[in-house]
Amino acid sequence: MCGIVGYVGEKQALEVVVAGLRRLEYRGYDSAGVAVISEGRLEVRKKAGKLANLETLLGQDPLPQSTTGIGHTRWATHGGPTDHNAHPHVSEDGRVAVIHNGIIENFAALRAELTESGVQLSSETDTEVVAHLLARALPDVAGDLPRAMQAVCHRLEGAFTLVAMDPNDPTLVVGARRNSPLVVGLGEGENFLASDVAAFVEHTRNALELGQDQIVIVRADGVEVTDFSGNAVEAAPFSIDWDASAAEKGGYDLFMLKEIAEQPKAVADALRGRINAEHRIQLDEANLDDAVLRDITKVVVIACGTAAHAGMVAKYAIEHWTRLPVDVELASEFRYRDPIVGPDSLVIAISQSGETMDTLMALRHAKAQGARTLAICNTVGSTIPRESDAVVYTYAGPEIAVASTKAFLTQIVAAYLVGLYLAQARGTMFEDEIRGILADLADMPQKVDLVLDTVEPVRALAQEFANATSVLFLGRHVGYPVALEGALKLKELAYMHAEGFPAGELKHGPIALIEDGVPVIVVVPSPRGRAVLHDKIVSNIQEVRARGAVVIAIAEEGDESIVPFADHIIRVPETPTLMQPLVSTVPLQVFACELATVKGHDVDQPRNLAKSVTVE
Ligand code: AGP
Numbered sequence: 001m002c003g004i005v006g007y008v009g010e011k012q013a014l015e016v017v018v019a020g021l022r023r024l025e026y027r028g029y030d031s032a033g034v035a036v037i038s039e040g041r042l043e044v045r046k047k048a049g050k051l052a053n054l055e056t057l058l059g060q061d062p063l064p065q066s067t068t069g070i071g072h073t074r075w076a077t078h079g080g081p082t083d084h085n086a087h088p089h090v091s092e093d094g095r096v097a098v099i100h101n102g103i104i105e106n107f108a109a110l111r112a113e114l115t116e117s118g119v120q121l122s123s124e125t126d127t128e129v130v131a132h133l134l135a136r137a138l139p140d141v142a143g144d145l146p147r148a149m150q151a152v153c154h155r156l157e158g159a160f161t162l163v164a165m166d167p168n169d170p171t172l173v174v175g176a177r178r179n180s181p182l183v184v185g186l187g188e189g190e191n192f193l194a195s196d197v198a199a200f201v202e203h204t205r206n207a208l209e210l211g212q213d214q215i216v217i218v219r220a221d222g223v224e225v226t227d228f229s230g231n232a233v234e235a236a237p238f239s240i241d242w243d244a245s246a247a248e249k250g251g252y253d254l255f256m257l258k259e260i261a262e263q264p265k266a267v268a269d270a271l272r273g274r275i276n277a278e279h280r281i282q283l284d285e286a287n288l289d290d291a292v293l294r295d296i297t298k299v300v301v302i303a304c305g306t307a308a309h310a311g312m313v314a315k316y317a318i319e320h321w322t323r324l325p326v327d328v329e330l331a332s333e334f335r336y337r338d339p340i341v342g343p344d345s346l347v348i349a350i351s352q353s354g355e356t357m358d359t360l361m362a363l364r365h366a367k368a369q370g371a372r373t374l375a376i377c378n379t380v381g382s383t384i385p386r387e388s389d390a391v392v393y394t395y396a397g398p399e400i401a402v403a404s405t406k407a408f409l410t411q412i413v414a415a416y417l418v419g420l421y422l423a424q425a426r427g428t429m430f431e432d433e434i435r436g437i438l439a440d441l442a443d444m445p446q447k448v449d450l451v452l453d454t455v456e457p458v459r460a461l462a463q464e465f466a467n468a469t470s471v472l473f474l475g476r477h478v479g480y481p482v483a484l485e486g487a488l489k490l491k492e493l494a495y496m497h498a499e500g501f502p503a504g505e506l507k508h509g510p511i512a513l514i515e516d517g518v519p520v521i522v523v524v525p526s527p528r529g530r531a532v533l534h535d536k537i538v539s540n541i542q543e544v545r546a547r548g549a550v551v552i553a554i555a556e557e558g559d560e561s562i563v564p565f566a567d568h569i570i571r572v573p574e575t576p577t578l579m580q581p582l583v584s585t586v587p588l589q590v591f592a593c594e595l596a597t598v599k600g601h602d603v604d605q606p607r608n609l610a611k612s613v614t615v616e
Contacts, residue, residue, distance in 0.1 A: 001612060002195070004182070005199045006192065006193035008220045009189055011190065017069045018071065019202070022051060023247055024196060027612050031048045034072075035090070043063050043064055043066070044088055067171075068165065089131045096166050098131045099163050103159055107129050153178070159615065161175065163193055174215065175218065181195050181612075182194075183209060184210065208236065214228075256604055259406045260586065260590060263405065264452070266406040279435045286392045296372065298325045299322075300328075300329060306488060307350040307352060309488070321422070321423040322423050330358075339369075341369045345366070348374050348415070350377075351375070356614070357616045358616055377391060378410065403593075413444070450573045451572055458590045473500040473523070475502065475503060479503075481581065482523045482584050482585050483521075490592045504540065511544065511547065519549070524554060534559075534561075555570070558574060
């Protein structure tokens with residue numbers, strides 16, 4: 001939530017900062033603002049709404065030239081999405097400008113303290129208190145902004161990334177982080193701060209990870225990192241393994257369409273280099289200790305939203321392959337209910353961004369109970385993998401659209417690799433069984449490609465159902481999390497009532513929702529898999545059809561037995577049962593994307609949402 005950019009160098013700061021904000025807008029788009037230092041003064045422009053509104057304002061009321069600047073794109077928490085709540089916030093004396101991502105939990109007490117001492121606050125945000133506190137701290141530390149930042153950070157509770165500037169030191173930008181992301185871009189004669197490397201990857205691919213409770217002092221010719229007490233610390237350098245074009249639309253109208261189309265490659269990349277010449281899984285970079293894996297007695301997956309659906313898919317596979325019990329927990333619930341995990345548990349945190357606060361807090365709770373932790377993550381160097389004992393990256397490339405697509409497919413692949421690795425280490429499967437499944441996985445990029453080639457009829461269907469008031473999704477076995485994912489996509493993009501159900505559960509209540517013309521999308525299991533699952537879902541289809549539902553079946557090529565029972569059939573290639581989510585999800589992504597487009601919604605930036613949810 002919220003995107004942050006800071007720049008010091010030789011270029012025009014405003015151009016660098018606005019370009020960075022454009023790449024970070026996926027993080028929040030309720031308002032945007034920038035500040036530069038010119039002739040010893042702060043110059044600020046900010047505007048409610050998307051970045052385009054700020055750009056219009058900058059056209060009408062240009063900023064002076066400057067080589068030091070900061071910028072922010074906001075997902076509102078404290079205070080509505082208005083001009084005066086937009087960041088940057090400036091202290092009363094005009095001395096300090098600050099931008100912030102996170103929530104300062106003790107802001108009410110700090111605000112009361114400032115008000116009592118006569119400060120007039122001009123916004124409803126938690127952030128503004130930091131600007132005033134920094135300005136008040138400066139005289140005590142001889143006007144040294146990094147030391148003022150140390151003093152203020154000691155007073156803050158909650159999650160924050162802060163970036164601040166002081167016109168008295170116009171070639172300096174200072175950042176601080178606790179529980180929220182901040183990375184440093186290292187250029188030639190210029191340096192950058194940002195919530196995500198996407199903001200500066202067009203300028204440099206060299207970056208520094210910042211750790212928890214660290215302050216970074218950024219000038220054009222160097223970067224220093226300290227802890228909150230001013231002690232120097234070593235920050236870990238890393239290089240960004242993708243270029244700026246990967247975060248462009250590349251000829252597609254929407255990031256989501258591009259990311260849907262990238263799925264065959266993303267699945268192939270998630271598998272690449274992980275199966276050796278002896279057909280054994282090697283997850284070298286994961287740092288998995290086979291002896292530890294042999295001792296665990298349960299697996300717990302913690303994740304949110306789409307990532308939790310990937311975990312639910314993986315549960316079916318990992319339990320089947322390893323005979324270990326697998327619990328899948330919504331991360332936001334996990335730590336508040338006294339979960340039973342300990343040294344014999346493997347806790348797998350799945351997260352595209354690696355910054356989701358609910359997942360991070362659940363991970364920390366699991367670690368505190370002594371659990372072994374493993375991250376499945378897409379964003380190299382982000383907090384969740386950094387704080388886990390082991391990591392398996394998904395290598396899906398940057399995912400910009402708020403609605404997750406290629407991240408979901410690659411999370412399933414990565415979780416399957418972990419499951420098979422567990423089976424290999426624990427000896428719960430024969431090697432030829434593992435080889436067979438790896439061969440199935442290796443076929444999946446081509447099968448996903450086939451789905452994309454034949455997905456056109458889904459667009460026509462989406463148009464047909466654009467006026468539906470509710471859409472239900474049914475599935476069984478691994479088709480159930482796929483149904484949940486289809487419903488989530490439709491809710492977040494088309495703003496329609498949509499729900500996913502296990503098909504067998506329908507008659508225990510939800511079937512009352514069925515009336516004439518309600519579209520019901522059914523993920524049909526392969527008739528070649530466990531035949532009973534297929535037969536049962538055919539019965540469930542008949543139950544809803546008898547009550548007036550219009551049934552759209554996502555069914556395998558060659559499954560003719562479904563023809564008499566469905567009003568529409570979307571075909572996917574023949575695929576083993578556990579691989580089906582990798583093909584059957586794709587038409588549901590296209591359905592939601594098309595329906596939202598027909599309704600005129602902003603598909604890449606749906607209302608009220610942000611890509612990376614860094615508040616609890
Ligand atoms: C789904 O389309 C959403 N983007 C959302 O549910 C997302 O999967 C969830 O917020 C978790 O994000 P993460 O993978 O970055 O942790």
